[in-house]
Amino acid sequence: MEIENKIKKARAWVDEEDYIRVVSHHDVDGISSASIILNFLKRNNKKFYCSLLRNVNRELLNALDCDEKLCIIADMGSAYIDEIEKLDKRVIILDHHLPKRESKNESVLQINPHLHDINGSAEACASTLSYFLANEMDLISFMIAGALGDRQGSEFSGLNKTFVDEAIEKGIIKKSFGVTIDCYDNSNLQRKLETSIAPFFKDISGRNGAGEKISESLKGKSEKTVNSTLLLELLKQGCREEVTSDLLGYVYSLPFRNMNSNELLSLFNVCDGLNMAEVGLSMALGDEKSYSEVIDKKEEYYKRALSGLVNLEKSGxxxxxxxxxxxxxxxxxxxxxxxxxxxxxxxxxxxxxxxxxxxxxxxxxxxxxxxxxxxxxxxxxxxxxxxxxxxxxxxxxxxxxxxxxxxxxxxxxxxxxxxxxxxxxxx
Incomplete structure (x- = not known):
């Protein structure tokens, strides 16, 4: 069955049910996928119960042991196709990890890009499949965050590119090229470099004061010169060209809270890294208190991440x-x-x-x-x-x-x- 036909069948299954069980992964792609699915179900007046799992192997089958007749699994499931096919219910799997095989059970819809000659590590993630299912263009915010979180690049390809290009054409999002430094302090160049996780500047990131020398040397320089100098620094420390997109790449303006793609990705990273996935999901569903809580935790996340990376840089x-x-x-x-x-x-x-x-x-x-x-x-x-x-x-x-x-x-x-x-x- 073609992937488009599987999506149509999945939508028909959703239409038939009033209460749906949703299970997704705890990482950025999983949170983004659940954000799309739950917004989709909410808009269609469906009741749902959602779990975000960290320990997939132990918890997934337990989560599916429920009374609901339809379960939607995102960012996992393909590895457990044998066990899932034994369940007495309908299951929609939206997974982009390498599958064992196609489903043999008519009650299990396995929607996996690898089964349709689409690269699941570069051209489509679980958020992409969730967006495909929802067919709600304003939810593109979460699809983009999920794809970026799964490191599928900012210059998208495959199914990702198809959906992003469509949203650009419809005026839902805008695309621009610029600096994509992932940091928590944007007050000046020195603090950007010192609080940057990606790119990680060796002997500078995570160290207060360490970025002063290079920042002073770039004062008054053009943006082009600054970017070229930073790019050269990364190449000097041995980075391959493939990671330079962490410094310069495409940024998307999104409909969700008028954020850009880097800002939303950063908030979902906070939720994943500090075990706040459920808070991130509530934020995506429009809860103001949850949004404020994630914002308040942002600096803590970056400091904790940078501390671990600096220690690893020292110890090897x-x-x-x-x-x-x-x-x-x-x-x-x-x-x-x-x-x-x-x-x-x-x-x-x-x-x-x-x-x-x-x-x-x-x-x-x-x-x-x-x-x-x-x-x-x-x-x-x-x-x-x-x-x-x-x-x-x-x-x-x-x-x-x-x-x-x-x-x-x-x-x-x-x-x-x-x-x-x-x-x-x-x-």
Whole structure:
């Protein structure tokens, strides 16, 4: 079945129900997806109950054990198609992670871009699919935030580009090119650099006073000169061209609170990083108190993220043949730490794994680069196979994936995953 026909069928299922169970992921794409779905259901006078999950493997099936006859799952589900097909209810899966297979059960609609020759790590995310389902153009704000949060670039391609171009043509959003520094203090250039997470300026980000020298040297210079100088600084610290979009890229003016795309992405990052996903969802549904709460927490999030990154910059990672890894006591920020560190100050030729210990398990957030993917890296396969060999589970995308394994099997998992990636990169 073509993806358009699946979407039409999904809308028909929604029309038939009064009360719908919604389950989504706890990250930016998951929050954005749920924001779209719940606004869509609310406008169509549907009742709903929504959960945002962090530990997908343990909590998803429990969340689906409910009385509702229709469940919508966003940003997860494809990895659990076998279990979901056994449920006695209709299920709509809006997932962009690598699927096991197409659904064989007529009660399960698996809408996954990979099943339709669309790249789920670059051309469509769960927010894209949720927007496709909702068909409400003003909800494009959340689709863009989700795609940016999933690092699918600001110059969109594929299905993302189709929807964004349509919204631009209709005058719903506007697109401009400019500085995209992700920081919490915009008062002057020095503070921008010192409070910037992405780009992460080595020996400057997260350090008060460290940006004074370069800022003074750029006083009175043109915007073009400033941008060129900062870009050169990133190249000097070894950054690949693919991450320079963190400095300069496309920014979109959005209908949601008249924000731009960077501002909304920043607020959803706060919600993810400080375990406030439900607050972010309430904000997206128009709750003023929730919006104020997220704004009040913004500086705390950035300071906590920068502190972790500075510590990692100082300590470095443990290296193996094709992976490098470090331990993080902050599960919510482990993916951020892995992504930023490998792009800005660790070895960019090795996949980066952030490890978080719980009482019984080791949780892994892994990140790669487009460069590594072009040279054979597929983290979804590597983490899935590596985890399964030690009775764990894993999956995701070629460029970003996650896994959970028994704590006592951590060393074996790392050795096995490294061997798998060595083989991938030698083909």
């Amino acid at each position: 990672a443990i290296e193996k043949s094709r992976i490098q890894y470090f331990y993080s006591d902050n599960l919510a920020m482990s993916g951020l730490y892995a992504s930023i560190s490998m792009n800005y100050f660790l070895d960019q030729e090795k996949a980066t794994l952030a490890l978080t210990k719980t009482k019984e398990h080791l949780k892994i957030s892994a990140r790669g680069t487009r460069h590594l993917v072009k040279n054979g890296l597929n983290l979804a396969i590597a983490l899935k196979e590596g985890a399964e060999r030690v009775k764990g589970n894993g999956g995701g995308h070629d460029i970003a994936a996650g896994a959970t394994v028994p704590l006592e099997e951590g060393v074996k998992f790392l050795d096995t995953t490294d061997e798998i990636i060595v083989k991938q990169m030698s083909r």
